Amino acid sequence: MRDVDLHHGASTDVGLVRKVNEDSYLVAPPVFVVADGMGGHSGGDVASRMVVEEFQRLAEAYDPRRGAELVSDALARAQARIIDYGEAHRALQPGWHAGTTAVAAVLVDDDGVTKWLLVNLGDSRIYRIVDGRLEQVSVDHSVVQELVDAGQITPEEASVHPERHVITRALGSPGGIHPDFFLLPLGSVERLLLCSDGVTGMIEDKEIEEILESVADPRDAADQLVRAAVAAGGRDNATAIVVDVVGLVKDATYDSQRQLQSLESKLGGRL
Amino acid sequence: MSTEARFAAGDWYAVVGDRVTVLLPGSQRGRVAGLWDLADAGAGADALLDALLADGLSTLDHFALVAHDEDSARLLVRGAPTAVVSTSGGDDVVSAAPGTTWAERLLTGVSSVRVTLTGDAAAEHLLSPGLARVSVVEFGTPTSVAATTETSATESGSTGAEEAEPEQLSVPEPAAAAPEPDPEPHPDPEPEPVAVDPEPEPEPEPEPEPVLAAAPTEAPLHFGEPADDPTPTGETPAVSDAVSDDWSDRDGQTQIGAPVPDFDRPPIPGQEMAPEVVSRPVAALVFSTGDVVSVDRTVLVGRAPEARRFASQDQPHVVTVPSPHQEISSTHLEIRPGAGADHGSAIATDLGSTNGTVLALPGLDAEELKPGIAVSLVPGAVLDLGDGVTIQVTNP
Numbered sequence: 001m002r003d004v005d006l007h008h009g010a011s012t013d014v015g016l017v018r019k020v021n022e023d024s025y026l027v028a029p030p031v032f033v034v035a036d037g038m039g040g041h042s043g044g045d046v047a048s049r050m051v052v053e054e055f056q057r058l059a060e061a062y063d064p065r066r067g068a069e070l071v072s073d074a075l076a077r078a079q080a081r082i083i084d085y086g087e088a089h090r091a092l093q094p095g096w097h098a099g100t101t102a103v104a105a106v107l108v109d110d111d112g113v114t115k116w117l118l119v120n121l122g123d124s125r126i127y128r129i130v131d132g133r134l135e136q137v138s139v140d141h142s143v144v145q146e147l148v149d150a151g152q153i154t155p156e157e158a159s160v161h162p163e164r165h166v167i168t169r170a171l172g173s174p175g176g177i178h179p180d181f182f183l184l185p186l187g188s189v190e191r192l193l194l195c196s197d198g199v200t201g202m203i204e205d206k207e208i209e210e211i212l213e214s215v216a217d218p219r220d221a222a223d224q225l226v227r228a229a230v231a232a233g234g235r236d237n238a239t240a241i242v243v244d245v246v247g248l249v250k251d252a253t254y255d256s257q258r259q260l261q262s263l264e265s266k267l268g269g270r271l
Numbered sequence: 272m273s274t275e276a277r278f279a280a281g282d283w284y285a286v287v288g289d290r291v292t293v294l295l296p297g298s299q300r301g302r303v304a305g306l307w308d309l310a311d312a313g314a315g316a317d318a319l320l321d322a323l324l325a326d327g328l329s330t331l332d333h334f335a336l337v338a339h340d341e342d343s344a345r346l347l348v349r350g351a352p353t354a355v356v357s358t359s360g361g362d363d364v365v366s367a368a369p370g371t372t373w374a375e376r377l378l379t380g381v382s383s384v385r386v387t388l389t390g391d392a393a394a395e396h397l398l399s400p401g402l403a404r405v406s407v408v409e410f411g412t413p414t415s416v417a418a419t420t421e422t423s424a425t426e427s428g429s430t431g432a433e434e435a436e437p438e439q440l441s442v443p444e445p446a447a448a449a450p451e452p453d454p455e456p457h458p459d460p461e462p463e464p465v466a467v468d469p470e471p472e473p474e475p476e477p478e479p480e481p482v483l484a485a486a487p488t489e490a491p492l493h494f495g496e497p498a499d500d501p502t503p504t505g506e507t508p509a510v511s512d513a514v515s516d517d518w519s520d521r522d523g524q525t526q527i528g529a530p531v532p533d534f535d536r537p538p539i540p541g542q543e544m545a546p547e548v549v550s551r552p553v554a555a556l557v558f559s560t561g562d563v564v565s566v567d568r569t570v571l572v573g574r575a576p577e578a579r580r581f582a583s584q585d586q587p588h589v590v591t592v593p594s595p596h597q598e599i600s601s602t603h604l605e606i607r608p609g610a611g612a613d614h615g616s617a618i619a620t621d622l623g624s625t626n627g628t629v630l631a632l633p634g635l636d637a638e639e640l641k642p643g644i645a646v647s648l649v650p651g652a653v654l655d656l657g658d659g660v661t662i663q664v665t666n667p
Contacts, residue, residue, distance in 0.1 A: 038525050072583040099527055110589060123525065139580060143528055166528035173527055181583055185575040185591070188601065197525065236525075 004107060004114055004186065005246040006030060009219025011226040015198060016234035022100075023196045023239040024048035028059035030107035032241050035100045036124050036196040038170070043089075043098035047082045047172055051102050054078040058106075067108030067117045068181060075102065075119070075171065075179055082172040099172030102179075103138060103194045105243065107186075116189055118182040122170045125200050127208065128184070129191040134209035137182055141169035191218070191244050195225065198238035202229040218242035276399075279392035281406020287398055291316045293323060294335040294352060294388060294408060302326070307402055316345060328372065335386050339410050344381045349373035354386045357411075383411035549608040552667035554617035554648060556590075556606060559661045564588050566606055566617040566667070572656065573603040573624075598657030600624035604640075606654075606662075609647060617664060618645040619654060629655040 006029045014021040022037035022044035035051040037044025054074040063070065082098055089096045101122025108117040118126050120138035123145075127136050139145060143166040144158035158164060169178055191212055199208070207228060215221040221242045229238035278285060282297040288310030295303055302323065309322055316338035323334065333350030346354050346365050353366040358380045367374040385394070386408045394409040552565035564570055569587040571578055574594040578587045592599060603624040609616050621628040621640035631637040633651040640646060648654075652664040 036525065038527065068583050068586050101525075113591065115589075137579075163528070165525045167525060168528060170527050178582065180580045181578075181586065182580065183578040183586070183589060185577065185601075188575055188577060 006243055007218050007246050008243045009222040010241040011222040012239040013226045013230050015237050018237055020045055021237045023237040024052040025239050026052040026055050031055055031059040033104040034124050034194040034196055034239050035102045037100040039098040047098040047100040050081045051078040051100055064109040067106050071119055079171050079177050099170045101170055114186050116184045119179045121179045122167045124196045127193040128189045129212055130188055142167045193242055195240040198236035199225055199229045199240050202232040218244050276410045277394040278396050278398040278405040279394045279407040281389055283388040283405050285403040285405045286310050287400045291319055292337045293319055296333050343379040344384050346376045347373050352386055352388050357383045385409045553608045555665045555667045557663040569607040571605055573601050574599045576602040592660045594658040596658050598626045603656055604628050613647050617648045619648055620645045626657050
């Protein structure tokens with residue numbers, strides 16, 4: 001696989017309402033993961049961390065030619081651990097459950113061509129910027145998404161639907177996991193966003209697009225997305241990872257200058 | 272129909288499985304051996320039919336296939352054999368009209384099926400699973416007058432049994448209900464069952480639905496509940512609300528629930544869902560760029576094709592073709608193994624490409640594919656995507 005230079009930024013915030021941040025994320029290029037845990041303290045946070053740990057293991061011995069297989073394995077290992085963990089807890093506390101969503105992006109080698117392999121379970125989301133526009137790549141595994149797909153409600157109705165928080169697939173689900181995979185050419189993704197529903201549930205896609213379009217440095221973009229979600233009410237943990245393939249952003253020189261300036265200002269700020 | 276079967280000796284082969292029988296002329300010895308392996312392994316009618324037709328129809332002028340159940344029968348007759356099916360509504364003769372592929376019937380309320388291959392001898396020998404040389408095969412009770420009355424007698428007998436069933440259900444019910452906690456009449460005097468069975472269920476519902484509360488632990492007591500038994504067969508309905516109960520998110524709002532019933536990935540309208548991956552390729556695609564791709568799964572072709580929402584084991588083949596003039600869309604064309612009527616062949620769908628796809632089938636005028644409408648491909652077909660890129664369809 002041709003070496004691809006990736007610039008990336010990540011940010012997370014517990015929000016204004018929750019006491020625990022159940023979101024976990026991993027930035028281990030070329031592996032990026034966001035997981036949004038469910039089940040409360042020592043439930044959701046542990047479950048989402050297990051996903052991140054398994055992808056960390058994947059990243060440590062990553063073979064891009066076996067990307068899809070390795071990602072499936074990592075998800076299967078995380079699923080097994082979360083189920084075991086849940087069973088151990090249920091022995092003491094009946095009805096106890098832990099689960100988590102997961103979105104991941106990895107670079108894979110598809111017959112010598114580098115591509116993005118994306119995977120989704122639950123209602124965390126993957127967006128991309130393509131031709132200067134924001135596009136949601138993943139399709140939520142949620143009751144409202146299914147109702148939208150079936151033509152029973154509109155996307156606008158979905159955002160206020162009473163069942164909008166009910167997801168139909170997740171890690172830790174006793175019915176097994178059925179992740180959706182996506183394979184995208186590198187060039188079709190100018191910028192990639194992985195985020196939990198604490199971002200998308202608080203701010204509109206339009207605002208996400210504005211931030212991703214206007215903020216050149218991916219670290220700043222991730223920060224601003226999470227900050228905007230908290231400012232909009234912060235009802236849920238919010239996490240965002242922004243990834244740029246350097247050389248494919250619209251203006252590489254401009255961006256690298258901004259990148260340098262941003263880095264300098266940050267280093268300056270710390271000193 | 273009883274599954275008892277008899278035959279008269281002859282020179283046809285009968286391959287007799289538990290529920291499916293295939294009848295073949297004496298000349299089809301080669302097919303018989305393979306079919307018997309399948310039938311012996313418990314293969315169903317469709318599996319046997321697959322094997323029967325695997326070598327094509329042209330060498331198979333005559334056959335009959337009978338899949339028989341308690342009171343229904345599925346019959347396939349090609350060529351010479353004729354079948355007489357006796358149902359409560361009278362007799363029905365099934366035979367293939369000359370020139371047709373075969374005659375097929377799905378019949379219920381069948382009391383007997385008699386398949387005549389050659390001659391018209393009386394079927395006197397008992398036919399058991401295995402191979403036999405036959406001229407006539409008869410399933411179920413013979414169609415003589417005496418036998419018909421006999422059949423109706425058994426039928427009415429069985430109906431009687433069915434009618435008796437609700438009684439049987441209601442008889443054990445009160446008896447079985449007695450040791451139940453039964454909160455209404457005696458809330459106190461019988462505390463033991465409660466102690467024996469400490470239900471951790473938090474459901475505070477007292478009386479109105481004692482059925483549901485009792486069901487998970489005392490399932491057998493559930494059926495026959497007089498007022499609200501939705502399953503007259505006596506089966507205990509599955510009570511599986513536990514999942515949604517357990518999955519409430521204790522900290523936040525997200526929770527896992529069951530999918531909306533009867534929902535699956537929406538197929539392209541008017542098109543059956545294809546099997547994602549088939550064991551044998553149905554065609555090979557020879558690209559003008561030199562690539563050769565076999566169609567054993569979905570193949571996506573385009574300038575920069577994107578594959579969406581696939582399961583890890585069904586990863587599509589993604590074929591990138593050059594398009595210096597941008598005539599080819601990023602994800603332009605899909606070719607995949609067909610389902611249903613297109614089973615065994617490849618089908619192509621233009622995915623709403625900007626400049627379209629032209630299909631030239633051998634001997635026909637070239638036509639433009641309509642976006643989203645799948646077209647069956649035969650070997651020799653050529654697809655033109657623009658920018659000089661063509662795909663030739665060949666046998667795998």
